[in-house]
Amino acid sequence: MSVANVLQTAQDQVNQILEAYKARTINRVFLVACGGSSALMYPSKYFIDRESASISAEVFNSNEFIYRNPGTLGENSLVILCSHKGKTPETTEAAKFAKSKGALTVSLMYVETAPLADESDYIVNYSWAPPGELDPHPEIANYAILYRLTMGLLYVKEGNKKYEQLLASLPHLDGIMKSIKTNYTAPGKEFAAAYKDESVIYTMASGSNYGIAYSFAICILMEMQWINSHAIHAGEFFHGPFEILDKQMPFILLMGLDETRPMEERALKFLKEHGEKFLVLDAKELDWTGVDEEMKGYLAPLALNFILRVYAVELAAARNHPLEDRRYMFKVPY
Numbered sequence: 001m002s003v004a005n006v007l008q009t010a011q012d013q014v015n016q017i018l019e020a021y022k023a024r025t026i027n028r029v030f031l032v033a034c035g036g037s038s039a040l041m042y043p044s045k046y047f048i049d050r051e052s053a054s055i056s057a058e059v060f061n062s063n064e065f066i067y068r069n070p071g072t073l074g075e076n077s078l079v080i081l082c083s084h085k086g087k088t089p090e091t092t093e094a095a096k097f098a099k100s101k102g103a104l105t106v107s108l109m110y111v112e113t114a115p116l117a118d119e120s121d122y123i124v125n126y127s128w129a130p131p132g133e134l135d136p137h138p139e140i141a142n143y144a145i146l147y148r149l150t151m152g153l154l155y156v157k158e159g160n161k162k163y164e165q166l167l168a169s170l171p172h173l174d175g176i177m178k179s180i181k182t183n184y185t186a187p188g189k190e191f192a193a194a195y196k197d198e199s200v201i202y203t204m205a206s207g208s209n210y211g212i213a214y215s216f217a218i219c220i221l222m223e224m225q226w227i228n229s230h231a232i233h234a235g236e237f238f239h240g241p242f243e244i245l246d247k248q249m250p251f252i253l254l255m256g257l258d259e260t261r262p263m264e265e266r267a268l269k270f271l272k273e274h275g276e277k278f279l280v281l282d283a284k285e286l287d288w289t290g291v292d293e294e295m296k297g298y299l300a301p302l303a304l305n306f307i308l309r310v311y312a313v314e315l316a317a318a319r320n321h322p323l324e325d326r327r328y329m330f331k332v333p334y
């Protein structure tokens, strides 16, 4: 399929879903997935929290969604689920559960057919590239597709114009990602050399970037590198976690461009005063030419995520620990 066709197919799927939104009342969005696919949901929750006065959004682990059985889940709910290959059983079960409650179910996956697709009203196929590799279609990668669906929701329901700004900004992601690959590979190698023997690395962020810190902690460091980690919210840092900080304790701080940046700046000030071994990745250092001013805060997590994926490849190489190695995942019953 040509590039234009690939993009059009994904947008056609999104357009069909926007039509389905129009046909019903939606007052609550449940963002349901596991692991890295759950981390994906945080920026869209941030968007809905900020921009909507009538629709609320919550992020749920797939199993917890079923066990907790939210009282507000029903016919006026939109449940958006995600699973890379649409095969994670608890996410498929969550879709089935949501449908049994009368909710509209929309699932993201990068494959065309999967058990999750069979249990969903609509699906969207996103483009996906392994960590550190340039995605040929970043404007329809998972985070971008989810924004199309959530910004699209507020567009059709409340006339929120951010969806139009998103569509105008997304084509510029390709250039941003390419420049990240060019400019961050050498710093990634330096990071890898300096941190390769650490047994623990904490990550920290706030607002729309918190999910990226969470994903790097649980998926890259713990799952793919077997390095201890924990994603610390930059505001929560001062309410316990900062007691662990000394000159040797490694931290990665993400600095985004959204309204919560002052919280990340406060954490940075403290790290500078009391720590020594920390990496700061700041979205301000990127060239955002072409991206709508009001979109930068929302799109910063996508760029920070890609920088971290470039760093992950370098860390894995320096540690001689392939990102694909697993002890348990997909290998033993769980």
Ligand SMILES: N[C@@H]1[C@@H](O)[C@H](O)[C@@H](COP(=O)(O)O)O[C@@H]1O
Residues within 6 Å of the ligand: 034, 035, 036, 037, 082, 083, 084, 085, 086, 087, 088, 091, 219, 223
């Ligand atoms: N890093 C993620 C994990 O966090 C996740 O558990 C697994 C299955 O996820 P999915 O439901 O997206 O297929 O995929 C990746 O390896």
